[in-house]
Amino acid sequence: MLKKIFATRFKLLAIVYLFIISVSFLTRLVLFIKSFSQIDPNPLQIIGIFLIGLLNDTLMSTFFLIPFVLYLWLVPNKIYFKKWHRFILYGLCLLAFTILVFNAVSEWFFWDEFSTRYNFIAVDYLIYTTEVIGNIWQSYPIVKLIIGIVVLSILVLLFTKKYIKAEVTNRISFKYRTLITLILLLLPVLVFLFGSNGAKQFSKNQYASELSGNGMYDFGAAFINNQLDYDKFYKTNSVNAIFTTVKKDFIANNSQFQSDSSTSITRTITYPGDQKNYNLIMISVESLSGDFLSRFGNTEHITPNLDSLANQGLFFSNLFATGTRTVRGLEALSLSLPPTPGQSEVKRPNNEGRFSLGNVLKSKGYTTQYLYGGYGYFDNMNYFFSNNGYEVIDRSAITNEKDIHYENIWGVADEDLFTLAVKTFDANYKLKKPFFSQIMTTSNHRPYTYPEGRIDIPSHTGRSGAVKYTDYAIGKFINDCRSKPWFNNTIFVIVADHCASSAGKTELPIKNYRIPMIVYAPSIIKPSTFNGLTSQIDIPPTLLGMLNVSYTSKFFGFDIFNTPANLRRAFISTYQNLGYYKGNQLIILSPQQKVEAFNVDSTNFTTTPIKSLPALEKEAISYYQSASYLLHHRLYQFKK
Template identity: 80%
Template structure:
């Protein structure tokens, strides 16, 4: 029967399966060569990459071949075996080959940017096709790549025509084809119900695990699991136990709980004396890894202005981002919430009226704003900030073309963003009220383009140039602000949204979550370095502490200057893996109730697997489970 199938029209499926395996194998080899230095010299690791990779490719093929299975089922024999009809089959093979090669190139570009197969980032990119396609068009030689793909597809078809020919005497009637189709379509159903891409997690080396995956299959998995229910997928404890632990963890020497309710972390934060009505300007910088600054050992001198400000202000050198994307950073900087699994709250439904830094300061008499150099519909920023205590000002507010020196698909150049911000602050000052404005930069993002003549690195040559240009724009903004009447009453906070890259040999490479923060306010903040462990979610309450604002808090973060070192911890995450760093231990919570623990070298941040500590594991579960609980039950709301 199998011999007859391979001689019949179903020969097409065998050809396409081998084509999938061949293109996937070549893609895997190319990615392996690009990442070879990151892999361990272990022959079993390489064996796993290719054996599990073949398995992943086979799982993907069951879905990719569905339209061809239907095609072979529905086309009657009297039509299929016409000589002219074979050109339709050739055409379908050409389309399939082009799609596979296009995906291979796309996987290469995605790997080049994120050092991983397709994941939830790729799923998000489906929503914002204008920005993503524009970014790709501006970043890569798209026309030559497309021409190359088409030429390769034609060559594959030319050399494969003979192999596509089948024995016309081996015909199957419609009823027979129906049974074959039913069996073939049962395969993707079984894969959907029973399959998993968990097999690729065969190695502790994250690069090896990603290489053993299949991009298309991983994309489908990420699409299905883009939002995860904590209670269903993660290790958990009783509601009583988790909230008891969290209430203890967020207790500080100046806080008092306002309710004995089991699920309440609402507390009064008191600071002695009057509120300091300084203006607060938070500059959240796109992809500003700590390693770019000389304070972290960089010798390229690409951040001279930030290095200078770090020496003149309050510098945090053990601060860790909660995630790997801008929306995750914006979530931490606005609502001070641990990174719950799946998508950021910024992009989730029912994300209105959350307890936010903007809402707190607005209730204290501040003008509160979110200022962005692109169009704020991207990543749902307009809706989130507009419904959580901020006035949104984005690219559409720049109506005079003279105020735009350069723009790309992500928005205007950072210097033009700061021109908009400066004009906004001038208007704020005239109102006679203190203001809080969060300014989100965009220039440190592929395609890494910016106005010519600003720095000594040409535009469009790489990330180092983009970092140095953003540094230039921030330095120019600070210098221009010195002549403003509001300058001496303003605290400037410069902090990264996340690092430039989160890829590493482990699933959560701690060092790649380390970000800088500078608090600069001459005459207000004394220059010093704070080396205590700090999470990105601690920034909102810490800033409120610097302003001496007493308020009712639901924040999971706390003022690090009023919290003992023994309570300090940090949260790092992907959309699935939830990390909890405390002292020299890291606990990682993953789907299927998986718990891993590592000992952390406090200097290099290298990790070594250890047996998990019950105390720290319980704290990790309590933080993440309680945060998910409050979101799910709409209990993390701002109430005036």
């Protein structure tokens, strides 16, 4: 039967399938060589990479071949067997070859940036085509790459031409074409219904697992699973049990629950004395890994201004970001909320009126703002912040082109953003009200471009230059602020949104979530270092504590200076793996109700698998499940 089918027009599918797995194998081999030092020298693991990889390549091919199947089904015999028709087949194959080669090149650059196959980041990027295409155009030699891809695809076509045009010995009627087509189309349906890319999680080494994946197939899985229902995919406990667990941690000397409802975490936070109406300026810095600072051992000296400010202010040395994207950092810094699975709350629908730092301070008489150097429609920032207690000021507020020294697809240079910020703060001061403003920088992002002559590293040469330029811009901003009448009454908070890279051998490499935070206010805060474990979601309540603000709270974060060491914990995540780090132990919750436990080396943050820790597992489930519950039932809302 198969021999007869391969003697028909459907043999073209075999040619394209062989090309799919050949390109996929070569892509995997190149990425394997690039990441060889990160892979355990285990023959079985290496075999698994390529065998499971072949399986994933085959599953992907069932979808990729659908247009060919439909074409071979619908074209009548009288057209298919015309000599001129072979040129249509050449064109179809050339298009398929070009797409596959283009994808292979794209996977190389995506792996180089994120050390992973396509994932939810790629899905997000698909939405914002203007910024993403602009970023790619500014970062890579696109014209040369496209020419190279087309030339290579043509060469492949010339090599396979004789197989494509080879005479088909069996004509096949529409009836039998339909039968074969139904069988072939059933395959992607079965893969969609029952298949998954979960087979690639065969190894504890995350590099090995990612190498065994297929980029296109993983992209589809990420697209489908971009929103994950916690109760459906993760291990759960009863609603009463989870809220009982988290509410125990919220009991403190200065807090009192407002309701006896089992699902309410609303409580009154009271500080003795008057509210301190200091201005609060939070600079959330794009991709500022802790490892960039000399405090964490960096020897490149690319953050001289931040290093100096760290010595002059309050430095947090054991702070961890909640996620791997800017929107996760913004979520933590505004909502003080654990990173629930799937997309960040910043980008979800119906995210208006959430309990936010902006809403709290606005209710306390503050002017509250969010400043961004790009256009705030990106990542839904304009909508989220404007509907959660902030006035949004973005790139469109800079109307004088003389105020722009440089800009790329992401926005104006950081120094120009800070110039806009200073003008905004001068205007705020005239209102005779305290102000809270969050600034989101953009320059430390590929293509790593900035004005020439500012630092000793040329623009567009890599991450180190971008970090040093952002450091320069922050230093200049602080110096510009010193002469302002509002400076001595202002607390500056400099914190990363996330690390530059979260890739590692394990699913959640803790070290790659460690970020710096500096609280600088020479007239208010004495220089010191806080070494206690801190989560990014602890920052909003901690800052409110510094301001001595008494308020009604729904925050999941703690005022870290009023929290016993035994209660401190951190949340780290990808879009589907949820980590709970406490007392040198880590719990990871994953889909399919999977729970893993690890010991964490406090020196180098390496992890060792251990048996389940029931108490810690219960806490992890309780925090993530209760946060998801409150969002889903719209109970995390701000009420004046």
